[in-house]
Amino acid sequence: MTTSRSAPGSVRPSxxxxxxxxxxxxxxxxxxxxxxxxxxxxxxxxxxxxxSGSSAIGMRDVLHALLWPAASERSTVVIVWEVRLVPAIMAxxxxxxxxxxxxxxxxxxxNPLASPFTLGVSSAASLGAALAMxxxxxxxxxxxxxxxxxxxxxxxxxxxxxxxxxxxxxxAGVESLVLFGIALVFTFNALVALVQFVATADALQQxxxxxxxxxxxxxxxxxxxxxxxxAVTFPLAMRAAWQxxxxxLGEERARSFGVDVKWLRFTALVRISLLTATAVAFVGTIGFxxxxxxxxxxxxxxxxHRFFLPASALSGALVMSLADMASKTLIPGVIIPIGxxxxxxxxPIFFALIVRKLGxx
Amino acid sequence: MMGxxxxxxxxxxxxxxxxxxxxxxFTITPLExxxxxxLVGPNAAGKxxxxxxxxxxxxxxxxxRLGGIDLMGLRLxxxxxxxxxxxxxxxxxxxxxxxxxxxxxxxxxxLDGFGGGAQESRLRALAALDRLGILDLxxxxxxxxxxxxxxxxxxxxxxxxxxxxxxxxxPTSALDLRHQxxxxxxxxxxxxxxxxVVAVLHxxxxxxxxxxxxxxxxxGRLAAEGPPAEAFTPEILRRVYGVATRVERCSxxxxxxxxxxxx
Numbered sequence: 154m155t156t157s158r159s160a161p162g163s164v165r166p167s168x169x170x171x172x173x174x175x176x177x178x179x180x181x182x183x184x185x186x187x188x189x190x191x192x193x194x195x196x197x198x199x200x201x202x203x204x205s206g207s208s209a210i211g212m213r214d215v216l217h218a219l220l221w222p223a224a225s226e227r228s229t230v231v232i233v234w235e236v237r238l239v240p241a242i243m244a245x246x247x248x249x250x251x252x253x254x255x256x257x258x259x260x261x262x263x264n265p266l267a268s269p270f271t272l273g274v275s276s277a278a279s280l281g282a283a284l285a286m287x288x289x290x291x292x293x294x295x296x297x298x299x300x301x302x303x304x305x306x307x308x309x310x311x312x313x314x315x316x317x318x319x320x321x322x323x324x325a326g327v328e329s330l331v332l333f334g335i336a337l338v339f340t341f342n343a344l345v346a347l348v349q350f351v352a353t354a355d356a357l358q359q360x361x362x363x364x365x366x367x368x369x370x371x372x373x374x375x376x377x378x379x380x381x382x383x384a385v386t387f388p389l390a391m392r393a394a395w396q397x398x399x400x401x402l403g404e405e406r407a408r409s410f411g412v413d414v415k416w417l418r419f420t421a422l423v424r425i426s427l428l429t430a431t432a433v434a435f436v437g438t439i440g441f442x443x444x445x446x447x448x449x450x451x452x453x454x455x456x457x458h459r460f461f462l463p464a465s466a467l468s469g470a471l472v473m474s475l476a477d478m479a480s481k482t483l484i485p486g487v488i489i490p491i492g493x494x495x496x497x498x499x500x501p502i503f504f505a506l507i508v509r510k511l512g513x514x
Numbered sequence: 515m516m517g518x519x520x521x522x523x524x525x526x527x528x529x530x531x532x533x534x535x536x537x538x539x540f541t542i543t544p545l546e547x548x549x550x551x552x553l554v555g556p557n558a559a560g561k562x563x564x565x566x567x568x569x570x571x572x573x574x575x576x577x578x579r580l581g582g583i584d585l586m587g588l589r590l591x592x593x594x595x596x597x598x599x600x601x602x603x604x605x606x607x608x609x610x611x612x613x614x615x616x617x618x619x620x621x622x623x624x625l626d627g628f629g630g631g632a633q634e635s636r637l638r639a640l641a642a643l644d645r646l647g648i649l650d651l652x653x654x655x656x657x658x659x660x661x662x663x664x665x666x667x668x669x670x671x672x673x674x675x676x677x678x679x680x681x682x683x684x685p686t687s688a689l690d691l692r693h694q695x696x697x698x699x700x701x702x703x704x705x706x707x708x709x710x711v712v713a714v715l716h717x718x719x720x721x722x723x724x725x726x727x728x729x730x731x732x733x734g735r736l737a738a739e740g741p742p743a744e745a746f747t748p749e750i751l752r753r754v755y756g757v758a759t760r761v762e763r764c765s766x767x768x769x770x771x772x773x774x775x776x777x
Contacts, residue, residue, distance in 0.1 A: 398614070
C-alpha cells in the first residue's frame with residue numbers, strides 16, 4: 154500500500170506527516186492560548202465584580218485597596234476585602250467546582266444534558282438542609298452554625314453512595330445509573346416537599362431562599378474548604394484526562410484500550426460528589442453552571458480532556474463571576490439570589506456560542 | 515518470538531453475559547500470524563461474543579494463549595498490550611479530531627515498550643494514519659467523517675497500539691463496494707505484517723474473497739472451519755443458515771455464493 158493515496162471520499166491533496174504534526178501543534182498552542190485568555194477574562198471579571206456594589210467605589214480605589222491595603226482608606230479596605238472580595242472569590246470557586254463536576258459527569262454518562270444535579274446530588278443536599286432548618290434534625294457533634302451546611306453535604310454524599318451501591322446491584326450500565334439518579338431526584342424532591350408541607354412560614358421562607366443559592370453566606374473559611382476540595386480533585390481528574398478522552402470514543406472501545414471503565418466512572422463520581430456537595434452545602438442550589446461550563450469549553454476547544462477539564466472550570470468560574478456582578482447591578486440596591494441570575498447571564502453566552510458553531514458547520 | 519510463527523490457541527472457551535452463556539466449550543485449530551480469520555454464522559450465533567472474549571471484553575472461562583502468553587491471566591490493561599478491538603461503529607458525538615482520537619487510544623493505558631511522551635505519541639499516531647492512507651484526515655472532527663473514513667479512523671485507533679491480535683467487528687458494514695475493498699485490503703496488509711487478524715463478516719462472498727481461514731458458528735458452537743472452499747459448502751450453509759445455496763467458482767477462482775431459497 155502506498156502512503157500517497159488520498160483518503161476515501163477526499164478531494165484534498167495528501168499531506169506529509171510533518172505538515173500534519175505542525176497543524177496539530179498549532180492546535181495545541183491555540184488551546185493553550187484559549188486557556189490563558191479565559192484566565193485573563195476571569196481576572197477581569199473578578200475585578201469588575203469587586204468594583205460593583207451598592208457603595209460607589211471605583212475600579213482604581215478597588216485595585217489600590219487590593220494591592221496596597223495598608224495605604225488605602227480603612228472603610229474602602231473593609232468593603233473590598235470583607236464585603237465584596239469574599240463572595241467574588243466564592244463565585245469563582247463554586248463556578249469552577251460545578252463546571253468541573255459537570256464536565257466529568259457529561260463524559261462518564263456520555264450525555265451532554267448531564268450536570269452535577271442530574272443524579273439527585275443537589276436534591277439530596279436540599280433535603281439535608283430542609284431537615285436541619287425545619288425539623289432541626291442533623292448530624293450529631295456538628296456545631297449549630299454548621300448544621301445546615303453539614304447536613305446538606307452529608308446528604309449529597311449519601312445520595313452518591315446510594316447510587317453507587319444501587320448500580321453495583323444490577324451491573325453498572327450508564328442507562329441504569331441515569332435512571333436511578335432520576336428516581337433519586339424525584340424521591341428527594343418529594344421528601345423536601347413533605348418537609349415543606351409541615352414547616353412554619355418562617356422556616357419555609359428560609360428554605361426557599363436557601364434553595365435559590367446565595368454567595369452572601371460565604372466566608373474565608375468556606376472558601377478555603379472549597380479550595381482544598383478543588384485542589385485535591387482537579388489534579389486527579391487531570392491524571393485521568395486521557396482515559397476520559399478515550400471514553401468519548403465509546404465504552405467498549407475505551408475498555409479495549411485497557412481502560413477500567415467501571416473504576417474510572419466510580420472515581421469520577423467520587424470527585425463529582427465531593428465538588429458538588431461542598432459547593433451546594435456552602436451556597437445552595439446553583440443550577441445551569443454545571444451544564445453550561447462544559448458546553449462553553451467544548452465549543453471553544455473540543456474534548457481533549459487535558460484542555461477540556463480546565464477550560465470547563467474556567468468557563469464556569471467566568472459565568473459565575475459575571476452572574477455575581479449582575480446579581481448586584483440588575484436592580485440597584487438589591488442583591489438578587491445568584492441562583493436566579495446564573496441562568497439569565499449564562500443563556501445569552503450559551504446561545505451566542507451555539508449560533509457561532511452552527512455558522513461554522 | 516520463539517519457534518515458528520505466533521499462534522492463537524483457543525480451547526474450551528465458554529463466554530457470555532450475566533445469566534446467559536453464548537459460547538459453549540469452544541475449541542478451534544490454532545490461528546496463525548499473517549492470516550485473516552473470518553467469523554461467520556447466523557444472527558445470535560455467538561460471533562460477536564467470540565470476538566469480544568478474545569479481546570477480554572466479556573466474561574469468559576477456558577484457555578486463550580497468544581504466542582505463549584496466557585491471555586486469560588492478564589488484567590484488561592495488560593491484555594490491551596497484545597490485543598486490539600475495533601467495534602462496529604465510531605460514536606459521532608465526540609468533539610475530537612481523528613488524530614486526537616488515535617493519540618487517546620495510545621495514551622489511554624500504558625503500552626509495553628512505549629514511553630508515552632507527547633512527541634513520541636504524536637509521531638506514532640501520525641504513522642498509523644499514514645499507514646492507513648488517511649493522513650489528510652488528521653485534523654478533521656470524527657463526527658464529520660463519511661462512513662468509509664470513519665471505519666478507517668476506527669481501524670487506526672485499533673492499529674496504533676501495534677497489537678499482535680487484531681479483532682474487527684463487521685469492519686465493512688454500511689460501506690459501499692469501493693470502501694469495502696479498501697478496508698479489507700488494508701486489513702489483509704495488516705495481517706501480512708505478522709499479526710493475527712480475526713474479523714466478523716456477514717457477507718459470505720466478501721468473506722470468501724478475503725479470508726485465509728473461516729470459522730462458521732451456529733448456536734454458540736463450532737459448525738465448520740477451514741479455508742473458504744471447505745467451510746462454505748451448500749451442505750454446511752443449509753445446516754447453519756437454513757437456506758438452499760449454490761457455491762460457484764468464478765473464472766478468476768473466487769467463490770460466489772448464491773442463495774436460491776429457504777431450505
